[in-house]
Amino acid sequence: MKVSTKGRYGLRIMLDIALNSENGCVSIKDIAEREQLSDKYLEQIISTLVKADLVSSVRGARGGYKLKREAALISVADILKATEGSLAPMSCAEDNGSCERYCDCVFSFVWEEMYKAVMDTAGHITLNDIVERSRKLHTVIEKEETEL
Amino acid sequence: MKVSTKGRYGLRIMLDIALNSENGCVSIKDIAEREQLSDKYLEQIISTLVKADLVSSVRGARGGYKLKREAALISVADILKATEGSLAPMSCAEDNGSCERYCDCVFSFVWEEMYKAVMDTAGHITLNDIVERSRKLHTVIEKEETEL
DNA sequence: CCAATTCATAGCAATATGGTATGAATTAGA
DNA sequence: TCTAATTCATACCATATTGCTATGAATTGG
Numbered sequence: 001m002k003v004s005t006k007g008r009y010g011l012r013i014m015l016d017i018a019l020n021s022e023n024g025c026v027s028i029k030d031i032a033e034r035e036q037l038s039d040k041y042l043e044q045i046i047s048t049l050v051k052a053d054l055v056s057s058v059r060g061a062r063g064g065y066k067l068k069r070e071a072a073l074i075s076v077a078d079i080l081k082a083t084e085g086s087l088a089p090m091s092c093a094e095d096n097g098s099c100e101r102y103c104d105c106v107f108s109f110v111w112e113e114m115y116k117a118v119m120d121t122a123g124h125i126t127l128n129d130i131v132e133r134s135r136k137l138h139t140v141i142e143k144e145e146t147e148l
Numbered sequence: 149m150k151v152s153t154k155g156r157y158g159l160r161i162m163l164d165i166a167l168n169s170e171n172g173c174v175s176i177k178d179i180a181e182r183e184q185l186s187d188k189y190l191e192q193i194i195s196t197l198v199k200a201d202l203v204s205s206v207r208g209a210r211g212g213y214k215l216k217r218e219a220a221l222i223s224v225a226d227i228l229k230a231t232e233g234s235l236a237p238m239s240c241a242e243d244n245g246s247c248e249r250y251c252d253c254v255f256s257f258v259w260e261e262m263y264k265a266v267m268d269t270a271g272h273i274t275l276n277d278i279v280e281r282s283r284k285l286h287t288v289i290e291k292e293e294t295e296l
Numbered sequence: 297c298c299a300a301t302t303c304a305t306a307g308c309a310a311t312a313t314g315g316t317a318t319g320a321a322t323t324a325g326a
Numbered sequence: 327t328c329t330a331a332t333t334c335a336t337a338c339c340a341t342a343t344t345g346c347t348a349t350g351a352a353t354t355g356g
Contacts, residue, residue: 001149001228001266003237003259005345011255027301041346047303060354061300076258080149089151104289106282107159110224110273111151117265118149125258134254141252153314175332189315195334208323209331 003084009037009045010083011076011130017055018071018131025064045083052082071131077122087122088115151232157185157193158231159224159278165203166219166279173212193231200230219279225270235270236263 016031028046032039046065049055054074055065067074080087088094093115096102164179176194180187194213197203202222203213215222228235236242241263244250 001151001232001235001237002239003149004343007149008238008255011258015254029301038346040348043302044346050302057302058354059302059352061298062355063301063353065302084149087149089149090156091150104285106163106278106285107156109281110159110270110278113269113273114266117269118262121261121265122258125261130254130258133257137252137254152312177332186315188317191333192315198333205333206323207321207333209329210324211322211332213333 006045007080007084010079014079014127015130018127021066025058025066027064048082071128072126074127075123076125077119087118154193155228155232158227162227162275163278165215166275169214173206173214175212196230219276220274222275223271224273225267235266
């Protein structure tokens with residue numbers, strides 16, 4: 001039930017883009033440097049984010065990536081679904097047609113309820129919530145530093 | 149974020165014991181036969197259930213396993229925690245002390261809320277709920293068969 | 297044209313998953 | 327007391343997944 005690096009890195013990448021894309025787009029190199037991630041691995045993860053329509057890419061020199069829609073309209077569920085594949089504990093919870101035993105499975109309701117719970121929570125946290133949290137945390141740290 | 153076979157088999161094993169332990173205890177062989185699982189793999193999973201104090205074992209001839217407490221007092225969360233290790237999407241969500249960056253991590257609240265959501269749902273479904281569901285489903289199937 | 301960039305794919309080491317195999321320890325019942 | 331049935335404890339192994347590296351083609355601003 002653990003979230004893999006793809007999911008975690010995905011969140012960090014999205015936050016990084018959100019925080020640094022005022023002037024145009026953000027390149028993989030920049031993100032990799034700031035986030036201390038391997039740029040080649042990051043490239044793979046970001047490409048799944050492109051395919052999921054969460055970021056758009058600009059090719060060629062001075063190219064890079066930017067959010068496809070505003071941060072308040074991107075949920076944590078969107079990002080994790082794109083990078084992790086799915087948030088369902090069992091695939092049947094997502095598309096119950098996938099399992100032919102669905103009707104007489106005693107456990108299906110368990111997976112469904114768990115899936116609903118996760119989707120509900122992750123679906124209601126937006127990238128913007130994280131951006132705000134990050135800005136707040138940053139100012140606190142800066143304040144602490146000036147107070148020293 | 150998928151639940152592995154250990155978690156799924158764990159649930160099936162617990163249900164099987166609950167349904168078949170009226171007269172004493174249930175042997176691995178019997179469970180394996182009914183559930184169509186490899187008895188040796190099953191043995192491993194059941195031993196984690198013993199360590200988690202969910203079932204107790206009776207050694208020797210005519211030995212086997214039985215629930216350590218009544219089904220209504222065993223939750224799906226208990227079973228999945230025992231077999232899957234943990235239901236936390238990130239270990240920090242469970243014991244925030246484990247991560248030294250916990251305080252200035254922008255994402256910790258995300259993992260915490262997801263963990264709370266999962267634990268709340270899985271914690272409120274008991275083995276007895278599944279037993280009842282199973283019995284109800286069984287009578288429905290029997291009814292359908294006699295109607296044919 | 298060229299340097300900076302994304303895009304696409306292949307490969308690979310480490311770890312986790314899903315088992316199998318072997319045999320010792322324990323014990324009810326003949 | 328023997329024996330068959332059972333759990334308990336390890337060790338092993340094949341396969342899949344994860345996390346990451348490498349190479350090079352395609353694209354494009356300057």
